[in-house]
Amino acid sequence: MQLPYYPGCTLKNHAKHFEDSAIAAMERLDMPLVEMEDWVCCGTVFSMSSDDLMLQVASIRNLVRAEHQNLSELIVLCSMCYNTLRRASDFILSDPENLDKVRKFMYLEEKPFDGTVEILHLLSVLRDRIGWEELGRKVVRPLANLKVGGYYGCLLVRPEKYAIDDFEAPTIIEDLLGALGATASPYPYRLECCGAYQTVTNKDVTVQRTYELLNSARNAGCEAIVTSCPLCAFNLDQRQRETIEQFPDFDPMPVFYFTELMALAFGANWDPEWTKLHFVNPEPILRDKGLI
Amino acid sequence: MKRIGVFICHCGVNIKDTVDVEALSEFFMSRDDIVHAEDYMFLCSDPGQKIIKKAIAEHKLDGVVVASCSPTLHESTFQNAIEEAGLNKFQMEVANIREQCSWVHNDKPAGTRKASLIIGASIEKLKLNESLEPTSAPLTRRAMVIGGGIAGIQTALDIADAGYEVVMVEKKPSIGGHMIQLSETFPTLDCSQCILTPKMVQLAKHPNITLHVNSEVKDISGFVGNFKVTVERKAQYVDPDLCNICSDCSTVCPVLVPSEYDEGLGWRRAIYIPFPQAIPASFTLDIDNCLGLSPIACGKCAEKCEANAINYDASPTTFEVEVGAVVVATGYDLYPVENIAEYGYGKYPDVVTSLQFERILSATGPTGGVVRRPSDGAEPKEVVFIQCCGSRDPEHHLSYCSKICCMYSLKHAKLYKHKVHDGQPYIFYIDIRAGGKRYEEFVQQAISEENVLYTRGKVARIFNEGDKMVVFGMDTLTGKKVEIRADMVVLAMAVVPSYGSDELAKTLKAGTDKHGFFNEAHPKLRPVESLQAGLFLAGACQSPKDIPDAVSQASGTAAKVMVLLSSDRILHSPIIATVDDDLCSGCGICIGTCPYGAREMDLLTRVALVNDILCEGCGACIAACPSGAAQQHNLTDDQIANMIRVIALGDE
Numbered sequence: 001m002q003l004p005y006y007p008g009c010t011l012k013n014h015a016k017h018f019e020d021s022a023i024a025a026m027e028r029l030d031m032p033l034v035e036m037e038d039w040v041c042c043g044t045v046f047s048m049s050s051d052d053l054m055l056q057v058a059s060i061r062n063l064v065r066a067e068h069q070n071l072s073e074l075i076v077l078c079s080m081c082y083n084t085l086r087r088a089s090d091f092i093l094s095d096p097e098n099l100d101k102v103r104k105f106m107y108l109e110e111k112p113f114d115g116t117v118e119i120l121h122l123l124s125v126l127r128d129r130i131g132w133e134e135l136g137r138k139v140v141r142p143l144a145n146l147k148v149g150g151y152y153g154c155l156l157v158r159p160e161k162y163a164i165d166d167f168e169a170p171t172i173i174e175d176l177l178g179a180l181g182a183t184a185s186p187y188p189y190r191l192e193c194c195g196a197y198q199t200v201t202n203k204d205v206t207v208q209r210t211y212e213l214l215n216s217a218r219n220a221g222c223e224a225i226v227t228s229c230p231l232c233a234f235n236l237d238q239r240q241r242e243t244i245e246q247f248p249d250f251d252p253m254p255v256f257y258f259t260e261l262m263a264l265a266f267g268a269n270w271d272p273e274w275t276k277l278h279f280v281n282p283e284p285i286l287r288d289k290g291l292i
Numbered sequence: 293m294k295r296i297g298v299f300i301c302h303c304g305v306n307i308k309d310t311v312d313v314e315a316l317s318e319f320f321m322s323r324d325d326i327v328h329a330e331d332y333m334f335l336c337s338d339p340g341q342k343i344i345k346k347a348i349a350e351h352k353l354d355g356v357v358v359a360s361c362s363p364t365l366h367e368s369t370f371q372n373a374i375e376e377a378g379l380n381k382f383q384m385e386v387a388n389i390r391e392q393c394s395w396v397h398n399d400k401p402a403g404t405r406k407a408s409l410i411i412g413a414s415i416e417k418l419k420l421n422e423s424l425e426p427t428s429a430p431l432t433r434r435a436m437v438i439g440g441g442i443a444g445i446q447t448a449l450d451i452a453d454a455g456y457e458v459v460m461v462e463k464k465p466s467i468g469g470h471m472i473q474l475s476e477t478f479p480t481l482d483c484s485q486c487i488l489t490p491k492m493v494q495l496a497k498h499p500n501i502t503l504h505v506n507s508e509v510k511d512i513s514g515f516v517g518n519f520k521v522t523v524e525r526k527a528q529y530v531d532p533d534l535c536n537i538c539s540d541c542s543t544v545c546p547v548l549v550p551s552e553y554d555e556g557l558g559w560r561r562a563i564y565i566p567f568p569q570a571i572p573a574s575f576t577l578d579i580d581n582c583l584g585l586s587p588i589a590c591g592k593c594a595e596k597c598e599a600n601a602i603n604y605d606a607s608p609t610t611f612e613v614e615v616g617a618v619v620v621a622t623g624y625d626l627y628p629v630e631n632i633a634e635y636g637y638g639k640y641p642d643v644v645t646s647l648q649f650e651r652i653l654s655a656t657g658p659t660g661g662v663v664r665r666p667s668d669g670a671e672p673k674e675v676v677f678i679q680c681c682g683s684r685d686p687e688h689h690l691s692y693c694s695k696i697c698c699m700y701s702l703k704h705a706k707l708y709k710h711k712v713h714d715g716q717p718y719i720f721y722i723d724i725r726a727g728g729k730r731y732e733e734f735v736q737q738a739i740s741e742e743n744v745l746y747t748r749g750k751v752a753r754i755f756n757e758g759d760k761m762v763v764f765g766m767d768t769l770t771g772k773k774v775e776i777r778a779d780m781v782v783l784a785m786a787v788v789p790s791y792g793s794d795e796l797a798k799t800l801k802a803g804t805d806k807h808g809f810f811n812e813a814h815p816k817l818r819p820v821e822s823l824q825a826g827l828f829l830a831g832a833c834q835s836p837k838d839i840p841d842a843v844s845q846a847s848g849t850a851a852k853v854m855v856l857l858s859s860d861r862i863l864h865s866p867i868i869a870t871v872d873d874d875l876c877s878g879c880g881i882c883i884g885t886c887p888y889g890a891r892e893m894d895l896l897t898r899v900a901l902v903n904d905i906l907c908e909g910c911g912a913c914i915a916a917c918p919s920g921a922a923q924q925h926n927l928t929d930d931q932i933a934n935m936i937r938v939i940a941l942g943d944e
Contacts, residue, residue: 160687169633188755188762219757 003125004071005033008064008081009041015078017229017274018257021078022122025262029130029138038065042081044194045155047088053101059088060102064110066117073118077126077259079229082121086162089115089289109132121257123172123228124164129239132179140267142181146289148189148261149222150174151213151230153194173226176258180265187220189213194235206235207242214240223285224254226261233257238279254282254291264291294419295324297353297412299344301388309402310394312345316359317407326415326556327351338867341373348897355418357377357384359387359411372924380423382926387414409939416934426548427558429905430474431862432616433823435853436461438509438796440470440748443831443842445491450850452500456857459613460495461523462505463792465640466570467492469623473553475653475661477839478732483568485656491572505572508792510610512800513889515906516826516860527606529565532574533602537565540576541593543603548840549581551658555648557727558658563602568654568689571669576855577602600628617826617853620802621811621846622793624832627682627786629689634753635681635783642666642780648701649782653707663711667782668759672779675708676763677701677719682786684722690786690807697784699726702735704782705744718745718776719764721837745776754781787836802827810834814860820849828853850912867925868907869914873899875921882913884924 003026011019026033064083065075075084088158093115103112126135150173157163157170165172168193174184192213195206213236219226226235237255244250255278263291264270269292275283286292298320300918302308313331320329328351334340335358347353356379358370363386371381389407397403403800409576410685433456437448440462448458460467472492474484495501499794502599504525511522523548530541545561553567560566561580565574566927583590629637629645637643642665644652665672682689698721724746726732736743751765760777767774789808797804803811810833813821821828830849858864869890878898883891890906891913893899900922914922920929 188753188757188764191753238303 001031002034003031003045003075004066004069004073005038005040005075005077006036006042006066006081006085006120008039008076008078008099009127010287012079015233015257017066017271017277018077018230018233018259021081021257021263021268021274021284023265025259025269026122028263028268031076031129031133036071037069038067041136042084043056043088045080045084047084048091052206053092053098053105056088056092057102057105060092060113061110062091063115063117063119064113067114068111071117071207073120075120075122077122077228079121079153079227080231082119082163083155086119087159089117089119089163098142103274106168121228123156126176127172132175135176135181136181137180137266139179141265141291143177143261143291144181144267146182146261147185147221147223148177148182148256149185149217149220149225150177150237150258151194151217151227151232151255152191153227153229153241154191155229157191173228173258176197177226177261179195180261182261185217187217187222189216194229194232196231196235199223199231199239201227203239203242204246206239207246210243211240211247211250213249214243218251218253221252224282226256226258228255229259240275240280252280253264254278254280254285256282284285293743294355295351296325296355296357296415296418296594297344297347297355298330298357298359298415299327299335299347299672300329300389300411301335301340301358302331303394304333305359306392307360307390307407309690310397310400311389311407312400315404316408316411318630320411325419327353335360336728341369343512343617344370344529345377346366348379349773350647351721352643353379355383355385355389355421357385357411357414357418359389359407359414361390362386362388362392365593365617371771378692380425385414385418385421387411393633396782409942412938413935415936416659417505417926417931420928420931423717424925425864426866427860427868427904428863429518431857432519432614433457433857433860434459434613434615435508435617435619435857436519436521436613437619437621437830439469439623439831439833440464440467440495440503440505441621441623441831442471442488442491443623443833443837443844444469444619445495446487446843446846447830447850447853449491449495449498449499450847451853451857452498454850454854455853456500456502458498459615460501460506461501461507461509462503463508465505465576466566466572467495467503467505468567468569468571470565471839472569473555473647473654474650475655475657476707477705478699479728479730481706483655483705485654489569492569495571496571503572505706506576506692508679509796509799514614515888515908517856518619518905519615519826521613521615521618524608524610527608528764529577529579529606530575531601531602531603532572534599535574536599536601539565539575542594544799546550546590547581547583548594549578549630551891554651554658555645557644557651559646561678574579574739575601591939607799617856618798619830619849619853620793620796620822620833621830621849622790622796623786624831624836625790627788629681629783629785631689632681632783635678635751635781636756640761641665641757642756644780644782646704646782646784649704649798653704653711661711663708663715670779670810671712671761672715673712674716674718674776674778674855675705675780675782676761676776676778676783677705677717677784677912678720678763679784680786680806681783689790692836693725693785695725696838698723698786699731699734701727701751701782701836702738703743704741706738709742709744714913716743716745716765718747719776720747720749720751720763722748722750728838748776787832789833793833800824800827812905817943820845820852821918826856831942837884865909866904867909867913869902869909869911869922869924871900871902872921872923873897875919876900877919877921879918881916881918885912885916887912 047055177184196207198205317331398920506526542561549563550556551558683694749766749768753764830846841890890903
């Protein structure tokens, strides 16, 4: 069964390893990801910060195109794209006046928006279509001895209505890691914000968050963490450069996309190109656990 | 033809602003079938009633329509007035032109026309009204109180002291309720057990009170003054009269069970006494945890008992009690703490509920009153108290305020400070609600003299780091995140109706609100009665209450019950069903329809009879009767048809 998917901009450059590893992993599960045609930027989460309809147009444009490519669903990998697309769709569909305006605005360029495409995050597809037990059976290279923490950040579980799991006590990432054979240690800060776009204007905030967050994971016994958000990954991984400078006691920790670990577990080989996109080199720990 | 008078009330401006009362009285005065009509500012006032009485005498009226507020408010006022003027009280009809007209409209011409139709319909009904006298029935001068907490105990004692018999039914092995678990009580910090146990002893010794513990109400039939209540009493394996509380039995019992009295923080045996001052003062056998009733399985306790009080062959008993009134005093329980996953209850032993902390503070508790935390028994130096756990959270939990948590959380903090002098209590709150006598002073004293630190905000998450509980919250006054590394966390869980009270409400056919609290008949003016006649409420089963409120309501309830029991006959409204023997075909449909069991078949004549006392005049059988044989006094099919004709066709 093919899964139509929406990559989003970051997965084509800074998070290329997120996309590549997801494609590799899903192929091995016989559920290949097929990129939708003609997609544009989702509008990013900033578009939800104001009631301005114009800011939703980018999201809706993607959904219209998916609709008219006869896609009934769209699988999203990036937490932020997932959150933005779903909320934009709901925002427009919840008010007939909004819907009317958006249709009128786009009628020269796009077909009318009906809101028939279901937007799903890959994690919930793994849980609901395959199931953890079945997923566990497909593992050919168990992540044994790897102690890793799931990092949810905000966008997978907030606002409550769009949460892919229990918004206060989610387990979906830990469940996946468990199925892959890793030891998933929940740590207190797994739902805290990474600092998000403060990284642009107020870098020290994200450095501070990175310090607290990764220490919290380390104290709970984690050797690495996984995320599904390129912005979180940027803040928690790339910002370790500044964290090391500012906090002499800080011990760096690799940050993975969950799909990288899936690809390894389902038998794909680690691509050295992926390493180049990490700030903290993940290869030593993978080598240590015999995974590469 | 009746000589009918119409009286129209202004109700100040309540009716007059929307209904042209003068025009209406002129209109009705001009009608041929109306002898007299007038309007007045407040007909319910004494001068207003005099106007009606004077008109009855002057114009020789034999029927009166009063157009005013809902009959639930002043029907009896006007009935009494016309009785004083020599008429039968059923020759008066209230036309409700306030709640059903002026209050819900703002168009005066339309309101006036609607009022005229409502009055017109009432006139048609009055024309065919019969003069009736109330029926009466004997009454059982005995009350039942369900629930043996402080509210039930106070109600029972007050009723019994007035000389009436009381039957108390308690589900647990001892009376005392939650109050017996408490350490000290706000705002005076007197010991809870010291003030409660004298009342428990009084109740046990009272000649007018019969106590049934381990018992539950299973069914109720009858009606106000004449209830028959079926009570099921669990098997009594230990005879309370023979048991001399030597505790030999529990010493040999091999089974350990988490103690309900200590909220799971301590242990008890399968044969146990709930707490030292339990009433009845007897051991009790917990059959669900006992190894087996057969002496082959264990039987150690019976072997050891010198008083021969243990009888493994006991079986449950079911008996019927006749009472005139029933008081529900089933109290409260705490909202399930597992519902708030982010607070980690169950995962972290040092996160406890408010009732557990009461036990930790209590001299009779699992730590003997020394403050120790459950995980390692260490003395906690920093304790965080979180208010509104489940309360005031309509999105995820309960919308209402549990009322007592502000005060008891502060009390906890104070008592903790009294026992751990160098300890630091923190309280997270939304608002501090201290609206009781000397409550605000209690709060201020704790803040200024006892160094209780208040943070306004909610706690987002609790997790552990090493042996510390990290409380992660928000100070909404400064907008800053707060992180407190505490040794222990106490959750002020929301108050919910006691578990099982929903079943009881169904059995008693009592109304509850959407949270399961029993409904009072009127939120301000009838706060201790239920809408079901003869059923009364006391304590937290109606809404969350602290001890002073529960006791006040209990005494109020007792007074209402005493009013009911003060006469040996009970009057019953004559507005009930009747049967036309000639029309009745004996089909029996009415019997299945009646919710009160008031209809039965006369097997000789094949006519369905009405029991005058059981019939509540609901009209169900009348609507169901296919031959029109069943009719309601003063609400016959003819009367209803005439009323509809006026409403449908207007005044022409």
